[in-house]
Structures are given as C-alpha cells and as structure tokens.
Amino acid sequence: MREQENKKPRCPVDAPSCEHIDNLLALQDEVISLKELVLTDPLTRLFNFRHFSQALEQELERTHRTAQPTALIMLDLDHFKRVNDTWGHDVGNQVLCHVAGLMLTLLRKIDIPCRYGGEEFALILPGTPLPRAINAARRLRTAIKETPVMVSEKPLYVTASMGVSVYQRSSNLSAEAFVRQVDELLYAAKSQGRNRVVHPDLETMRPAGQVSADEKAALYGLDSPGG
Numbered sequence: 612m613r614e615q616e617n618k619k620p621r622c623p624v625d626a627p628s629c630e631h632i633d634n635l636l637a638l639q640d641e642v643i644s645l646k647e648l649v650l651t652d653p654l655t656r657l658f659n660f661r662h663f664s665q666a667l668e669q670e671l672e673r674t675h676r677t678a679q680p681t682a683l684i685m686l687d688l689d690h691f692k693r694v695n696d697t698w699g700h701d702v703g704n705q706v707l708c709h710v711a712g713l714m715l716t717l718l719r720k721i722d723i724p725c726r727y728g729g730e731e732f733a734l735i736l737p738g739t740p741l742p743r744a745i746n747a748a749r750r751l752r753t754a755i756k757e758t759p760v761m762v763s764e765k766p767l768y769v770t771a772s773m774g775v776s777v778y779q780r781s782s783n784l785s786a787e788a789f790v791r792q793v794d795e796l797l798y799a800a801k802s803q804g805r806n807r808v809v810h811p812d813l814e815t816m817r818p819a820g821q822v823s824a825d826e827k828a829a830l831y832g833l834d835s836p837g838g
C-alpha cells in the first residue's frame with residue numbers, strides 16, 4: 612500500500628487534491644481489471660485459452676533462448692458427462708472449480724494453469740524437465756482421485772487423464788504441433804483406461820549428453836510407473 616502511494620503520480624501544480632490524477636488512477640485500475648478479465652476463465656479463475664496461446668508461444672521462445680525446457684500437461688476429466696447427467700450442471704461446475712483449486716495448490720507459482728475448454732485443462736510448466744513434469748502430473752492425478760467434492764454432504768469422486776511432454780531447444784515443432792503431440796498422449800491415456808498419466812519414453816526425450824543433477828534427483832524420486 613505504502614509502495615503504491617509512493618508510486619502515485621503527483622499533481623503538477625501541487626494542489627492538495629487533484630481530480631485529474633484521481634481519474635488517471637481510476638482508469639489505470641480499470642485497465643488492470645479488464646486485462647485480467649480478458650485473460651481469465653470466469654468459472655475457475657484459471658487463465659483462459661487466449662492467455663494459454665500467448666504464454667505457450669512466449670515460453671517456447673524462452674526455451675530457444677535459454678535452453679531451459681518447457682513442459683506441458685494436457686488434463687481431461689474422465690466421464691465428466693456422467694457427472695453432469697447424474698448430478699446436474701451446477702455440480703459439474705463445482706467439480707471444475709475444485710480441480711482448478713487443486714492445480715493452484717499443487718503447482719508452483721511460476722506454472723501457468725489454464726482452462727483449455729470444457730473439462731480440459733492445459734498446464735505450462737516453465738523451466739521443467741520431463742521427469743519433474745511427470746512427477747507434478749502424478750501428484751495432481753493422485754490428489755484429484757483422492758480428494759472428493761462434497762455434494763449435499765456426500766463425497767463425489769472424479770478422476771483425470773493426462774498427457775505430458777517437454778519442449779526442448781532442439782525441438783522444431785510449432786506451438787500448435789506441440790499441443791497436438793501432448794493431446795495425443797492425453798488421448799492415449801483415455802484409451803488405455805483413463806485415470807493415468809502418459810508421457811514419451813524418458814530416454815528418447817533426454818538431450819544428447821545432458822543429464823543434470825536435478826534431473827537425476829527427479830528421476831530417482833519418480834512415483835510408480837503409470838500412476
């Protein structure tokens with residue numbers, strides 16, 4: 612608050628109160644909230660598809676400049692139509708908000724969780740190698756499966772399927788092609804029985820000759836396969 616006051620523009624004629632400056636500040640606040648509105652999904656408060664597209668382009672560009680990989684998780688709730696059909700659309704909405712809340716709790720502050728559309732979510736994990744992204748997806752899958760939504764004091768359990776992959780400096784895919792690739796992994800997770808995380812083989816995704824200590828630690832800390 613104090614910082615904001617310090618940054619407040621001063622009245623050019625040093626009047627004790629200045630209508631023009633106040634109007635300018637109100638306009639500034641309005642621009643900030645409009646910007647937020649344009650980039651946010653109104654139901655879940657996660658970022659929307661528009662922000663996802665911009666942020667992914669930006670992170671892939673960063674990967675090319677810094678060689679830090681960008682991971683992407685595509686997540687789709689399983690049999691969500693049944694939730695709507697059985698419990699109604701409002702409860703379906705409650706489930707979407709609940710899952711969004713788990714994402715916000717479990718992901719890092721620098722991660723970018725987005726509602727891709729309907730019951731599908733896209734999570735961008737900047738500077739994240741594949742083993743770490745797989746761990747994050749598995750933690751999320753477990754949390755979704757084990758944390759029910761309470762509906763009229765009864766627990767309602769849902770599960771999610773996920774595809775995970777990583778974009779490296781050597782990748783020459785467009786952002787759209789990268790999303791398609793991860794979406795295909797997600798649909799493999801669906802066809803393999805749902806409630807699982809599918810990813811490319813770790814060996815094939817490792818940049819030649821590059822195994823960081825960080826990556827090794829993450830690799831040894833992996834949960835059980837398929838989970």
Ligand SMILES: Nc1nc2c(ncn2[C@@H]2O[C@H](COP(=O)(O)OP(=O)(O)OP(=O)(O)O)[C@@H](O)[C@H]2O)c(=O)[nH]1
Pocket residue numbers: 654687688689690691692693695699700701702703704707728729730801805
């Ligand atoms: N409540 C609610 N439902 C939504 C929303 N957006 C999409 N849906 C519903 O999500 C359901 C998606 O159903 P399907 O595409 O058949 O997928 P699914 O039942 O999850 O089946 P699988 O993905 O194959 O596991 C449909 O019933 C949509 O109406 C929303 O904002 N709120």
